[in-house]
Amino acid sequence: MNNHTIEAPRVAGTSTNAFVVTLTDAEKHQLRGALEVLLASGFDRKSIGYVDAVHRSAIPIKALSERIFYSASPYAVIRNLPVETLATDWKVGPAPLTSAVLVGLTRALGLHHFGYPEEKKGAILQDVHPIAGWENTLSNxxxxxxxxxxxxxxxxxxxxxxxxxxMAINNDARTATRVAVVADINARLPQKTLEVLRQPLFSYGQDDSFEINGYALETPRSPFLKTIDGYEESRCAIFTNTHTPEAGKALTEWLSAAEAEAVDVVLEPGDMLVFNNYRCIHGRGAVEGKRWLQRVYGSRDVHLADHRDLVSVWRAVGEIGIDHSF
Structure with missing residues (x-):
């Protein structure tokens, strides 16, 4: 594991090549004020007002968009955003200010939000925190x-x-979120290993966070790595199955390189991490203490989503008109 950690002092230009934007307190208060006016009538996930407030703020949306979709390091950290101030005895519940920032910024990037009916009961804005009874699961x-x-x-x-x-609302646990770029991991490995990872020698099982009535899904055999539109992507799963000894060895080498490449991002309240899910992998350390983040997914093309902005697992795996090879 490397020693790169993005935390205080929170400035850009670290050795991790991270793109870090830090709002001044005045810029944060300006954005908070604009959003609180809109929130006086209640939170509405689809409100265009939050997007407009973000565009009027100091957040460099154009630069962030270029970074997430078209750069060699497609992730970014935005610091000192407005969030709720929690009481000492806080409990997870509605956090409209945080939610407005999260959806406003991601929609400003051109993302359409969606969720899965089989994950977190279809929540699109998801609260990420330890849940009693789930402590030992490989899930958020x-x-x-x-x-x-x-x-x-x-x-x-x-x-x-x-x-x-x-986006962090609380991180008393100081748990780091880990992120690594697929292309940078690949650059650590010999071509022979990468050639194995590009062959259909792998299959993938569902995450623990998905509830599918006791069924166990496993994909058709497919590559672990693929180049799409000139960028390196991975299908790295918590549950990745290998189907030859050569594939198992190559996967072990890749995951070792990923651990060495990963950067630790310590999110303080008001900090947001945005990353390209096709071209980055992410994880986190053990949570030893209080931690509450909000999360949202998005894509620029969500044609599989229904009128509720949900993508059904069953529709996705049965859809004929899409590529199932990766």
């Missing part, structure tokens, strides 16, 4: 170390989020 509700992965890799690419955003 657990407390154990959560391995590096992409979101929803057991589904075909068309049903996976193109990007995801995490």
């Amino acid at each position: 509700a657990g407390r154990v170390h959560f391995n590096l992965h992409v979101e929803s890799p057991f589904l075909p690419r068309a049903a996976r989020p193109e990007a995801a955003a995490l």
